[in-house]
Amino acid sequence: MSFSSEQIAQWNAELRTRTPLEIARWAIQHGAGRAIVSTNFRPYEAAILHLATQIQPDIRVLWVDHGYNRPATYRHAEELRAKLKLNIHAFLPRVTVAHREAIHGPVPDPNDEPAMKAFSAQMKLEPFQRGMRELAPTVWLTALRRDQTANRAALDLVAWDENFQTLKVSPFFYWDDAQLEVYLKEHDLPNEFDYYDPAKGDQKRECGLHAAWGKRALAEVGAEVATK
Helix, strand or coil: CCCCCCHHHHHHHHHCCCHHHHHHHHHHHHCCCCEEEEECCCHHHHHHHHHHHHHHHCCCCEECCCCCCCCCHHHHHHHHHHHHHHEEEEEECCCCCCHHHHCHEEEEHCCCCEEEEEEEHHHHHHHHHHHHHHCCEEEEECCCCCCCCCCHHHHCCCEEECCEEEECCCCCCCCCCHHHHHHHHHHHCCCCCCCCCCCCCCCCCCCCCCHHHHHHHHHHHHHHHHCC
């Protein structure tokens, strides 16, 4: 099921002045029992996890553990799992980091765009797609914000996601770091800044989850797996 651009525009207009809590409540109710929230435990993502679990304590949390996380991120994930009683569904790549690097070498140079996209498809997008198929959400809550990348600035609170065929809702879309700092402090939530996403190389590029090229990269990975 997809929605018309007019319906999406109407929802965005209605939700633009709502609080993140009100937006998340709308999204979870709209999901009719099939909403999920995704996370990679990057800085400030404790906020979206806290928000979602305040409304639905057992909401399913989709986490792609690509294997390149630093120790601080794994400790942060376990702290939040315990503090918020997260219902985590972890999905891993079909190959380990050691296996991949033995065959293909280390993470590609960020300037090698084709190699970076292939890497992201194998280690991040494919397990994420597997998770989305298994969990089959009607609504996907994300920590997406417009100030993160130029691509994301062109999105909005509510969007139909073509890559994963679901309604994507980002309650903190119009918030900045300072507002999220206040939220974390008010709710006694930890943060974590030693985060590393090998599929990006830097924080201003896209890994493919929220970009049109992600769907093409996934199709190429699928074709490669089918021939093996």
